[in-house]
Each structure stands twice: as C-alpha cells, then as structure tokens.
Amino acid sequence: MKKVTITDVARHAGVSIKSVSRVINDEPSVRPALKAKVDQAVAELGYRPNFAARALAAGRSFFLGVLFDNPSASYTLQVINGAYAACRAAGYQLVIENIDAAARDVSAQMEDILHSSRLDGMIVTPPACDSEAVLTALETKGLPYVLLAPGHEEPGASSVASNDAAGVFELVRHLWGLGHRRFGLINGPATHGASHWRREAFLNALAERGADPATVVMADGEFNFSSGIGAGLHILRQTPRPTAIFAQNDDMAAGVFAAAAQLGIKIPDDLSVVGFDDSWIAKSVWPELTTSRQPIWEMTEAAVQLLLNRRKGEKGGNQMFECTLVARGSTAPPRG
Amino acid sequence: MKKVTITDVARHAGVSIKSVSRVINDEPSVRPALKAKVDQAVAELGYRPNFAARALAAGRSFFLGVLFDNPSASYTLQVINGAYAACRAAGYQLVIENIDAAARDVSAQMEDILHSSRLDGMIVTPPACDSEAVLTALETKGLPYVLLAPGHEEPGASSVASNDAAGVFELVRHLWGLGHRRFGLINGPATHGASHWRREAFLNALAERGADPATVVMADGEFNFSSGIGAGLHILRQTPRPTAIFAQNDDMAAGVFAAAAQLGIKIPDDLSVVGFDDSWIAKSVWPELTTSRQPIWEMTEAAVQLLLNRRKGEKGGNQMFECTLVARGSTAPPRG
DNA sequence: CTGAAAGCGCTTACAG
C-alpha cells in the first residue's frame, strides 16, 4: 500500500505534475480534456494530496483557528461543530485555542498562540472579539481574522453577526401574545456586546407595547448555568412575581429551571422561560426551552468563507444573519 | 517579521542544521555544550520548527485522531478536551472524526476517514471501539490505535479503561449507607460494553448486601438526556416507587431530573439520583448530581502516550484507571 | 493553456 503522489498521477495521465496541481487547486484556464484525464487518473489511483507538502510549498498551513473565551459550554460546542464542518468542507483543519481575555497577560497569551500554531486565519468569538489586546496582537502578526458577533465597530475588520434585536422582539411578541405582562430579565456580563443589545431590544420591545420598562425585574448573570440559578432565585422571590423570564442565553435559562424547581414553581404553568441561542442545552431541559435560534452553523460557515476570500485578496465584509423563534414547551399563558 | 528557519538557528549557533534538528527532537547523544548553544540560539531568535516541513520530511503528520460515535454530548466534550490537551503537550494536533458505527457502510466511512486525514494514530471511543468493521479498517491500514473503554478483549490491542465496577460499588455503598433499599436502574444501550458491566456491578453490589436483585426496577436508555426522561418516567410510575435511581451515565441522570420534575417528585427529598462519568452536565442540574468520576483527563493522556510509544517501537499496553465517588446534592436519606 | 526548474524547511540515511 504505497503512497500515491502527484508524480504518479501525472505519469498515469500523461501530463506534467504542474497540470495535476492546477486541476487539484481548481485553477482557471485548464482545458476540459486535460482536466478530465487528470480527474480520471486521480480517481483510478485513489490519489489524495499530501497536506504537509502543500503547506510547505505554498507557505501556508491550511489551519484555521477559533479563539474562545466563552462561559457557555453549549454555545462553545455549537461553534466548534459548525466551524469544524465548514473547515473540512474547505479542505482546512480546525484548531481550537483558548484564552482568558480578562487576564492581565492577554498579549502574552496571544503571542504564544500566534507563534506556536501557524494559522492561516482566525475566527474570534465573543468576548475575545472585543478585546483590544487580542485584536492588536492579530494586527501586529498580520493574521487574517473575522469577528463573530462583535460588540463594537472595528474599522476594516470582517465580521459575522446575528440580528439579535429582531430575535428578541420575536420572543417578546411571543410572550406578550401569550398574555404575559410581568417580566424578569437576566443579563449577561458587561464584557459581552450581546448583553447590552439584548437588554436594549427587550426593554424597547416592551416599551413599544406600552409596558413600563421600569417594572422589569433584572438580575445579572455570567452566561453560564450556575449564574442562571442565582439570578433566577433573585427574580422569583420578588413580589409580585414575574410570570415570564427572559434569560439572555440558554445556559442561564436552564439555570432558571433549577431555581424554579427549588422554589416549587412549575414551568410552564407557573412560569414561562425563554432563552437565546438555541444551543444544545435548550433541548436538555424539561420542558424543552423556547428560545431564539442563532444560525451558528451558517454563521461559522460564512466566517470561514470570509477568511478564505481574504486569502484570495478579496475584501472582507460584514454579514448579518437572522434569528428564528423556536417555540417549545417552556412557554404558556400565565395562570389566573 | 521574517520567518526564522533551522538554517538561521544553525548559523547563529555556529553548528550544522542537523545538530539543531537533534536538539529539537531530543535525540540522545548530543553534547551538553552543543545543546546549550542551540537552545540559546533558539531562544534568541524565537525559533519554532515548521510543522509542515517536519511532517513532510519525516513522513508523518503529527496528527492524532479521536473517533466518536457517542450519544452523550457531555462525555464527548470531556474526551475532546482531555485528548486536546494531551496532544498539545506532546506537540501533536488533534483531529476529531465522527462515524455512525451502527450504519451498514461503516467500512466505507472508515476508508474515507483513514484515507483523507493522514493520521499518525487514533483513539477509538465507545461504542466504535467494539465495532469489528472499525477495527478491521484500522488493522488493514496499519494505523496505530488505542481503544478507550473497550467492551471486549482485543488481542494485541492497546487500551485504556476505567474500573467502573469499583465505581458502581462505591455508589451502591453510598446509597445503601443513606438507607435506600428500593432501587431503579437505567441501562445504556446494549452496543456499549459499559452498559453490561455497570449493570452487573450494580446488581452484584446489591446482592452482596442481601438485597434481591429481582426487586430492582430496570429501564433501558440510550446514554442521552431524552432517553433518561422516558426511562425515568417509567421507573417513577412503579409501585412501590424506588427511592433511588442509578442512571448509567450523567446525561440519563439529568433526564431523570426532568422526569421527576414532571411528576412533582423532589430531588433529593423524595428521590435520590446518581449518575456515572462526572461529565459537564453533572454540575448543570440542580441539585448537582452525585456521580462516579471517570478520570477522562488522565485516561486520554495515557491513550496519547500509548500511541506515541507505539511509534518508538514500544509495545502497547492495557491501562486501568480508578473511579472516584463524587457525592453532591442529588442524594439524601429516603423520607419516612 | 501547459511545462521544466527551483525551492519550501525540515529529517533520513550515510559518512567520518
């Protein structure tokens, strides 16, 4: 079982190795007849290009990285899956990198990451995408990157975002339509752009319907499960108790389930709960969580595409994706 | 910011590139003085060897794969994290591969995986590690592999396993000590070796204490969250109702929480629940789950080591790790 | 549109 190389293919097809290379890389201006011959030889010999050789000769690694610093395990897993698939489809490998963007030595961490893995590009997830130290390191290194859901305007940077505001509006319409009038809101940490715009969207949507935003009971969370419990307990101990809670992500919403269970409050009979993201945890609670689906799969796919286009010299861009309401069992009309 | 190559280092240190190569690869028989010079040059120039060049020249990829076909998202995530860290520490990259080992075309799937990614070795997780088609494909290709928690004896194969039986015994001792006498058991799917030995261990441990195994209410699950709900509902509707349930993994245990919530049964007051694995989901339920910790981190580290040793011509081995009882809030004495 | 040459940055034998 010896390895088939580009030379074998060239010989088999009766062309030069350069022609084989052209066909493999989908370069333009290859005569169809030649391409057909090469394709056939590739198929017959079962040829697969050698990653290392391509990387060495081309001076790139065929590695794309995703940078994480996210408190939500389910969101992280979802982004990994999406980015992984997109990379594979494009003939790239995915490398996962973690940093602590709140630490004092972010620059050193970035230095280490950028130095050791020879990446061709990087997807930067929140909240790292809003860290000046992270972006500076990227710029200094000259590594192409794309920001996922950045909380600020970065001139000249490529980004992929979701229309959270519209998603939140839909959630509010859903809850309002069910008859809810007393609301609780669990915010994410201030370091995340999403915390701000999801809160604003929620309060604005209520105001639009004539509700007084001041009556909304708020609590702060960390976008993870356990902070959702604490925030949930706080809100559910208020009088009068809200009949519906919007947790700014699914992990915290799952925490609210735990808080409700502790207090003997039944979902959705006594309390409606909605989250955001539609990540894995949304279907791991009972009843299943009503939430707004962020199209992570499509978003990561777009991010990978932006990164690859950048290589071809094309300008980057800023893409926006729509969120979709996913109504499940955790919401119902309020009792009484 | 030009790239520093082995030639630069050699020149800077006043030695041949071969010597630099020896130092970098920790080859024996390098005089300390020479090594010191090289190390200094490496540090001063900030040299990092080029992955692609090493891979090409050495004829290996520096890629290790993990093969998954597992229904538990939290277990999967845990294995990924552990394997990832172990790979990084060893200077390798981790590639994640998924198959459907129950499908008819397993061989074709494996063929594709083995052909496209040039791996130096593979960690095979359950239940793929018990699929004959998977193992045959690996053998045919001649790719070194190590089995994670295999359910059968594979002559000559390296493996890493955990002592589940002892872990289950500890869980039973814990529950029995709290005063429980009526038990429910949720099995995993028959394709998983763990399903069998965890059940046997559970029933044996009870028998040892004089309990009649026939009184245990059993239900079958799929090692995922939603099957845990169904199995939980089934068990909790029995009369007399068990006061404690052992779900064979944490995901199913979390499902039991949902089932209990539906039926208005409080944990741990009305029902004690224990799982197995101590994966991420164990701390994402409330009260937190009492479980048996499988040392995944250490296990994956050992698996990577076995794979790398294999390269050095060393024989493989079969390692066994101990599980640890992690008592949390989901267990308490039965009421009344 | 196609090809022959050079070279990417390492490691593997092979000398000494």
Add this chain to the structure above:
DNA sequence: CTGAAAGCGCTTACAG
C-alpha cells in the same frame, strides 16, 4: 558525537 547530501511532495515564479 557531528555534519554534508539527498529528498520528502507539493507550489511558486518563470518560460513558451
């Protein structure tokens, strides 16, 4: 114990 040569399998300029 150390080094000079050859080569891993591709791609990048450069010709034609």
